[in-house]
Amino acid sequence: MNILVCISNVPDTTSKITFSSDHTSPNTNGIQYIINPYDEIALAKAIDLTEGTDGKVVVINVGEAATEATIRKALAIGAHQAVRVDAVPRDAWFVAHQIAMYAKNNPFDIILTGRESIEYNGTQVAAYVGELLGIPSVSIAKRIDIEGDRAIVEREIEGGKEVLSIPLPLVVGAAEGVAEPRIPNMRGIMSARTKPLEVIQPTAVPELSHIVKYESPEPRGSVTLVSADDVEQLVDLLHNNARVI
Amino acid sequence: MSVLVYTEHTEGKFKKSAYEAVSYAKAVADLIGTSVTAVTIGTVAPADLATLGNYGATKVLHVSSEQFAQFINQAYASVIAAAATHVDANVVIIANTFSGKGLAPRVAAKLEAALADGAVELPQFEGDKLNIKKTAFSGKAFAITELTAPKKVIALNLNAFEVRESGGSAAVEEFKPEVPAGDFTAVIKDIIRITDKVPLPDAEIVVSAGRGLKGPENWAMIEELADVLGAATACSKPVSDAGWRPHSEHVGQTGIAVSPNLYIAIGISGAIQHLAGVSSSKTIVVINKDPEAPFFKVADYGIVGDAFEVVPKLTAAIKAYKGN
Ligand SMILES: Cc1cc2nc3c(=O)[nH]c(=O)nc-3n(C[C@H](O)[C@H](O)[C@H](O)COP(=O)(O)OP(=O)(O)OC[C@H]3O[C@@H](n4cnc5c(N)ncnc54)[C@H](O)[C@@H]3O)c2cc1C
Ligand SMILES: Nc1ncnc2c1ncn2[C@@H]1O[C@H](COP(=O)(O)O)[C@@H](O)[C@H]1O
Numbered sequence: 001m002n003i004l005v006c007i008s009n010v011p012d013t014t015s016k017i018t019f020s021s022d023h024t025s026p027n028t029n030g031i032q033y034i035i036n037p038y039d040e041i042a043l044a045k046a047i048d049l050t051e052g053t054d055g056k057v058v059v060i061n062v063g064e065a066a067t068e069a070t071i072r073k074a075l076a077i078g079a080h081q082a083v084r085v086d087a088v089p090r091d092a093w094f095v096a097h098q099i100a101m102y103a104k105n106n107p108f109d110i111i112l113t114g115r116e117s118i119e120y121n122g123t124q125v126a127a128y129v130g131e132l133l134g135i136p137s138v139s140i141a142k143r144i145d146i147e148g149d150r151a152i153v154e155r156e157i158e159g160g161k162e163v164l165s166i167p168l169p170l171v172v173g174a175a176e177g178v179a180e181p182r183i184p185n186m187r188g189i190m191s192a193r194t195k196p197l198e199v200i201q202p203t204a205v206p207e208l209s210h211i212v213k214y215e216s217p218e219p220r221g222s223v224t225l226v227s228a229d230d231v232e233q234l235v236d237l238l239h240n241n242a243r244v245i
Numbered sequence: 246m247s248v249l250v251y252t253e254h255t256e257g258k259f260k261k262s263a264y265e266a267v268s269y270a271k272a273v274a275d276l277i278g279t280s281v282t283a284v285t286i287g288t289v290a291p292a293d294l295a296t297l298g299n300y301g302a303t304k305v306l307h308v309s310s311e312q313f314a315q316f317i318n319q320a321y322a323s324v325i326a327a328a329a330t331h332v333d334a335n336v337v338i339i340a341n342t343f344s345g346k347g348l349a350p351r352v353a354a355k356l357e358a359a360l361a362d363g364a365v366e367l368p369q370f371e372g373d374k375l376n377i378k379k380t381a382f383s384g385k386a387f388a389i390t391e392l393t394a395p396k397k398v399i400a401l402n403l404n405a406f407e408v409r410e411s412g413g414s415a416a417v418e419e420f421k422p423e424v425p426a427g428d429f430t431a432v433i434k435d436i437i438r439i440t441d442k443v444p445l446p447d448a449e450i451v452v453s454a455g456r457g458l459k460g461p462e463n464w465a466m467i468e469e470l471a472d473v474l475g476a477a478t479a480c481s482k483p484v485s486d487a488g489w490r491p492h493s494e495h496v497g498q499t500g501i502a503v504s505p506n507l508y509i510a511i512g513i514s515g516a517i518q519h520l521a522g523v524s525s526s527k528t529i530v531v532i533n534k535d536p537e538a539p540f541f542k543v544a545d546y547g548i549v550g551d552a553f554e555v556v557p558k559l560t561a562a563i564k565a566y567k568g569n
Binding site: 013016038118125127132138211228 | 322353390546547550551555
């Protein structure tokens with residue numbers, strides 16, 4: 001079984017997000033980049049599924065050369081080879097086309113993404129890739145098992161969960177619970193340097209939308225403290241001031 | 246030109262997110278001087294379908310064929326795209342529910358439409374283009390996005406737009422789209438519904454607890470507080486990592502993002518990753534024994550105190566208030 005894992009390169013979760021003075025681009029100075037946390041789960045799942053078989057795990061990233069450190073980390077964790085589509089990942093629509101194009105030329109049994117990138121939170125890429133390839137997709141999966149030529153996928157629904165049986169190939173967005181992220185060991189780190197990392201050129205995709213400006217959330221006013229001995233006052237404030245109960 | 250809204254239901258009943266989506270669609274339609282058609286897939290009673298008129302839809306396309314009894318995102322996306330073409334929609338609205346997230350990109354791709362996911366406000370039109378504000382960086386920022394393609398799909402965040410009743414009525418029409426057989430390869434084997442709890446993503450009040458609670462055995466008081474408030478329960482990441490609570494309750498940057506009217510954080514320090522997923526809550530209450538806990542900096546109301554003393558008192562006080 002061969003698995004394609006889509007990885008995005010995102011600011012470390014502790015990053016304070018600030019913008020250029022005209023608010024048109026995020027400041028990247030001093031920001032550490034990591035593999036998107038959900039993509040680490042997807043990668044771990046792919047390794048779990050192929051370990052001890054002759055199956056291959058290929059990671060793909062759409063990004064400029066600077067993302068190669070992140071790609072090497074994925075190789076150190078255990079991916080067999082990597083592909084970088086050499087382009088600025090303009091948006092999910094663009095990224096999905098690049099991934100779909102690669103997967104058309106190099107068929108996989110499963111394409112795994114993360115449930116969302118913590119950068120753009122789109123939850124778009126998995127469903128776009130599914131649509132572009134004409135195959136099923138589950139955008140947010142809590143569990144993935146393979147039974148013969150079908151995947152058993154559990155997904156969350158409002159107020160419960162749903163279990164689907166889907167024929168391969170398919171695209172699945174991994175959420176927590178799918179697998180335990182893996183930490184690279186010394187051997188992994190050493191071998192990552194020599195594993196193949198292919199750089200390919202992007203295909204052109206018409207632009208449908210673009211970000212014009214970023215905004216930071218409005219800061220909240222300062223906190224109103226209530227004494228632990230007077231919880232009635234809190235109830236009163238929630239009812240009469242905040243009007244939320 | 247018109248606005249199409251997909252109205253999701255659970256076993257024939259619409260939820261608040263569907264009414265929010267219709268209200269939003271109506272407001273969008275008003276901006277461009279057109280009308281709203283809703284599309285509903287699966288069996289819903291005619292009287293329930295007609296209620297969509299009260300929120301601004303003038304027509305409801307109902308797809309009741311047995312073929313579509315269960316949610317298969319591929320097939321549903323084909324139906325929504327067909328409905329959009331049928332009513333010549335230039336804007337399609339989908340609520341950003343778990344199912345909606347699996348649909349919106351597929352619908353957008355079929356229509357070659359631009360997609361704004363996680364919209365939090367009404368768009369601003371400028372001729373054929375529109376600008377819209379959406380969440381980015383896990384709640385740490387917003388991105389104003391310009392959609393330039395002639396067709397647009399907007400995935401509206403839950404709790405971002407208030408339900409507006411307009412008192413209108415909607416004509417219900419049976420809609421029978423042609424959908425490729427290849428859309429139905431996925432099979433739903435099981436649906437497990439948790440009916441005794443308020444679902445977290447669309448909850449208006451969320452009671453959330455962290456490592457300060459010491460262990461899973463202490464969650465009874467959290468559930469009791471949630472009960473009296475009609476709230477959903479949530480937790481911080483270490484709590485679900487330790488298996489004290491299910492992963493489906495974990496909120497934050499790497500968990501579920503929530504934006505309830507009231508978020509009560511108990512024994513949670515307020516790490517940046519936690520705040521990312523909850524900071525768009527309208528009102529935040531923090532209960533923590535450490536006055537230096539970072540959560541107080543983003544709270545509207547706070548109690549410095551021991552959760553084991555404060556929470557039962559608060560539950561009793563709310564009970565007393567509700568009793569009046
Ligand atoms: C990549 C990454 C992603 C992450 N994503 C998330 C995420 O999505 N969501 C998330 O929540 N975290 C996330 N985290 C973890 C985050 O950094 C914090 O570690 C976590 O939020 C802390 O959880 P906590 O507040 O429950 O525990 P702690 O930080 O241990 O805080 C416990 C709090 O309880 C208080 N307390 C103790 N006893 C009492 C008492 N008796 N009464 C009242 N208060 C008491 C303490 O004063 C303290 O403030 C992530 C971390 C990383 C590295
Ligand atoms: N630039 C990228 N290169 C490869 N995969 C990506 C890229 N951006 C996003 N993805 C994948 O798509 C998933 C969902 O991203 P998004 O739709 O942007 O929320 C991520 O978890 C990744 O698996």
